[in-house]
Amino acid sequence: MLWILGILFFIAMVWNWDKKQSKKNRYIEVHKRHLNNDYKYNEYLEWCGKNGEIPMNKKVYIKEIEDRKNKLQKLTK
Helix, strand or coil: CHHHHHHHHHHHHHHHHHHHHCCCCHHHHHHHHHHHHHHHHHHHHHHHHHHCCCCCCHHHHHHHHHHHHHHHHHHHC
């Protein structure tokens, strides 16, 4: 019986340690999103170049998205 309790305690300890290690740093996540956005925008620029399209300005487009998010947040409050 003592062996079983010891094994269960060990499993619980490993389980909790694993959860603590998997907590995400929000700054890293934001930075990853920015890098992913930059990659997608560069891919978009290549696509525009191949198809003879004029690309949208990235800063203006991001500002429009942020404005829409802010409006939605105000409406939901």
